[in-house]
Structures are given as structure tokens and as C-alpha cells.
Amino acid sequence: xxxxxVSLLIAGLLGLAMWAGTAAAQNDPTYKTLDYPGAxxxxxxxxxxxxxxxxxxxxxxxxxxxxLLDHGRWTAINxxxxxxxxxxxxxxxxxIVGNSTSPTARDWCRGISMAFY
Numbered sequence: 096x097x098x099x100x101v102s103l104l105i106a107g108l109l110g111l112a113m114w115a116g117t118a119a120a121q122n123d124p125t126y127k128t129l130d131y132p133g134a135x136x137x138x139x140x141x142x143x144x145x146x147x148x149x150x151x152x153x154x155x156x157x158x159x160x161x162x163l164l165d166h167g168r169w170t171a172i173n174x175x176x177x178x179x180x181x182x183x184x185x186x187x188x189x190x191i192v193g194n195s196t197s198p199t200a201r202d203w204c205r206g207i208s209m210a211f212y
Contacts, residue, residue, distance in 0.1 A: 131162055131169055140193075141184040149182035149191055161193050 131137045131152035140150040148164040149172075161172030161182035174180045177195035184192045 129164065137162075138181075140182060143185045143187050143189070145187065145189070147185050147189060149185045149193070151181040161191075161195075163191065 129137060129139060129148070133154065134152035135155060136153040138150045138152070139148055142148045146166065149162065150164075151159050151161050153159050159179040159181060161174075161180040163170045163172060163182065163185070172180055172182050172191065172193070174193075174195035176197060178198045179196040180193065181195070182191050182193040
């Protein structure tokens, strides 16, 4: 009788361990590399509940552009007249915020930065 109870206890513990392992595996994070097509660098800045991602990328010429990644579709964001654009956030409705640098000086580092919405 005692052998049967010990066997049932061991079987129950093994079953519990297997169930716990399966549950833990379902909660493990997954990772994915996201690179804007043709970019030399990509920076992710924000994501909303719909899974839309915003950020910036640097092209082969060294220029920085903002982007929206919406369910696998990449869209560049370039503020009109700016030398540099970076999308920094997106809300649940899909409104994007960020900043840009206007070319008001010879050295873009001394350009005027501004926010956009």
C-alpha cells in the first residue's frame, strides 16, 4: 500500500513538473531583429498596444530618418525641410511624436531642434 502511494506521489510530482515547464515555456520572451531595409543602423523608440513601432534609422549617407513599422510594413518619416528626423513615440490611436533638426547652420549639430506631432 505504501509503495502504491509513493508511486502515485512521484507520478503526480512528475506530472506537475512537466505542466509547470510547459507553462513556463509559453511565457518565455521571444526576440526578433528589426532593421530598416538598407539602413546601417536602426533604433526602436516606441511601441503601442496595436504593435506599431516607431524609431529612427541611419542610411548609407549618414542621414537619420524616422520610421513607422506597422504590421511588417516600413514607412519612412521625414519632417519637411529637416536634416534629421526621429520618431520617439506612438500612442494607441497611432499618433506619432518625435523631433527633427532644421538645416539652419552649416554644421547640422548646431541646427535648430524642434518637436513634431
